[in-house]
Amino acid sequence: MVTSLKISVLSDKQALCGYGSEHGLSFLVEADKRVLFDTGASDLFIRNAEKMGIDIDSVDTVVLSHGHYDHGNGLQWIDGKQIVMHPDAFATRISGRSGRNISIAVSRQTLESRNKIIETKEPLWITESIVYLGEIQRVLPFEQECSTPFHFADGSPDPVADDSALAVKTANGLIVISGCAHAGICNIVEQARRVAQSDKVYGVIGGFHLTTVDQRLEQTITYLKNIGCEIVMPSHCTSDDAIAEFHKHFKGETVKTGMVIEL
Ligand SMILES: [Zn+2]
């Protein structure tokens, strides 16, 4: 358990003045270890890190939330690190809407030639406070219908089973850090509580994959309220309308690239 957690936003859709933004996500998580969570869609995370005075070379562990380009393309610029990911993260996957290939642009082989890859479907404790949640069990009824518009190269549907997240044990409770939350943000929070054996969730930050203000969004807010979550900071693939709804009910400012969030 740590007394404080610092998250530096290296890539997200909004940015403070002077920083670049993109459709991507990359956070530097600092607790009892510094962990790079996702690498965004390009080398933008490195350029923003430099502006923030962060030396990415000094970070030895990278966690990939899932195998989509907007979280993993930055891996092309990663060298000499251990990278934790789900074994399916390198699948070739296509967007049903655009027909575009949305896989990670770097091959497993290339990445492995420069780094140590740790593949697991199971939760993995990186330190005694930071845990990679592994493949998320999709248990909550209102998130069961998480059908995605994605498919694999052979045309079969892609439920993004590799979608995972980080959780950090702090003195205030768990803090859950999501990538895109294709598995459902509440399913992810449930998994964090199960894996960390702690019901108290203090905060949730990252992509929630909620775009419309609808019944599911209401159910998400109700769920997070019921478990006593205090700080909710959706970003990335959460629409501005959805973010505004969360701000009505929870503490937490809008996430912007260049911010250092202390929780
Ligand atoms: Zn995704």
Ligand SMILES: [Zn+2]
């Ligand atoms: Zn994403």
